[in-house]
Amino acid sequence: MEDLDDLFATARSTAMQPSDALMARVLADAAAEQVRPVAKAVAPVRLGFWAGLAALFGGGGVLAGVGSAALAGLVLGFVQPVGLMNLTDVLAGTTVDTLELMPGVDALLAEE
Amino acid sequence: MPRDTLAELADEALVVLYANGDPDAARLLAKRLLPRVMGYAGRLLSDRAEAEDVAQEAMLRLWRVAPDWRPGEAKVSTWVYRVVSNLCTDRLRARQRRRAEALDDVAEPEDGKASVVAGMIEADRMAALDAALATLPERQREAVVLRHIEGLANPEIAEILQIGVEAVESLTARGKRALAAALSGQRAALGYEEAE
Numbered sequence: 001m002e003d004l005d006d007l008f009a010t011a012r013s014t015a016m017q018p019s020d021a022l023m024a025r026v027l028a029d030a031a032a033e034q035v036r037p038v039a040k041a042v043a044p045v046r047l048g049f050w051a052g053l054a055a056l057f058g059g060g061g062v063l064a065g066v067g068s069a070a071l072a073g074l075v076l077g078f079v080q081p082v083g084l085m086n087l088t089d090v091l092a093g094t095t096v097d098t099l100e101l102m103p104g105v106d107a108l109l110a111e112e
Numbered sequence: 113m114p115r116d117t118l119a120e121l122a123d124e125a126l127v128v129l130y131a132n133g134d135p136d137a138a139r140l141l142a143k144r145l146l147p148r149v150m151g152y153a154g155r156l157l158s159d160r161a162e163a164e165d166v167a168q169e170a171m172l173r174l175w176r177v178a179p180d181w182r183p184g185e186a187k188v189s190t191w192v193y194r195v196v197s198n199l200c201t202d203r204l205r206a207r208q209r210r211r212a213e214a215l216d217d218v219a220e221p222e223d224g225k226a227s228v229v230a231g232m233i234e235a236d237r238m239a240a241l242d243a244a245l246a247t248l249p250e251r252q253r254e255a256v257v258l259r260h261i262e263g264l265a266n267p268e269i270a271e272i273l274q275i276g277v278e279a280v281e282s283l284t285a286r287g288k289r290a291l292a293a294a295l296s297g298q299r300a301a302l303g304y305e306e307a308e
Binding site: 003004005007008010011012014015016017018019022023025026027029030031033034035 | 130131133135138139141142143146147149150151153154155160163164167168171172175176178179234237238241260261263288291292295
């Protein structure tokens with residue numbers, strides 16, 4: 001058995017050592033398997049037309065709000081509720097029959 | 113984390129650091145574990161190329177399990193030794209199957225021993241030891257190598273082989289006796305007769 005212990009001691013001192021190439025392969029594996037927070041950054045997502053439009057206005061919620069306001073304006077313009085007309089009369093001081101939004105250039109020249 | 117601080121950390125902490133993306137942790141772990149893994153696989157397989165494959169595979173499995181590593185469950189070295197044991201067992205069984213399938217190509221072990229007798233150098237003694245180890249049942253061989261060559265304690269071997277401590281004691285005792293018997297026929301090859 002003493003011979004055997006002697007052999008074991010020699011075996012310990014002559015164990016196979018990893019080559020530099022093996023060490024390099026193991027470290028390459030480690031680098032490939034390692035999860036890096038930076039490397040896991042989310043790739044930019046390509047948006048569809050409607051999603052892109054919503055994003056342009058600051059999100060779907062904002063776009064819905066803007067759309068609702070535009071629709072409400074159109075309805076008020078067409079329907080012209082009595083209550084609203086009374087309010088505009090008070091604010092304008094008089095009944096406005098016609099409103100020239102784009103006065104003619106001739107009229108501007110005539111005033112000078 | 114600075115290297116000096118890393119060097120003082122236990123393997124387990126390095127695995128956690130590796131999982132958290134520390135670039136130096138893997139290098140230190142490989143530096144600590146790879147020589148042991150390689151030595152163990154080399155002794156079980158007696159083939160450098162196969163031992164390197166097993167060592168690389170075992171380390172790869174460690175890198176992959178790192179994010180799910182549960183601290184306190186097992187020592188990292190114990191876990192890696194267990195993986196190496198299993199990988200070597202698979203390879204040795206595949207080797208046996210190949211030999212059984214190609215009976216014509218079976219190398220006569222006695223011829224190898226004859227060449228060992230011719231020389232008394234250290235490499236031959238190791239070849240004789242490897243040949244004798246190869247005659248042991250796989251569990252005995254693993255237990256003997258872990259106990260007497262890797263120098264591990266019985267409780268750790270029990271954990272690696274997933275058996276009881278008493279079973280390890282029995283395996284190593286029987287393995288050592290069988291090894292002595294296998295070697296007794298080639299004492300000349302080991303250079304002991306000349307010394308006497």
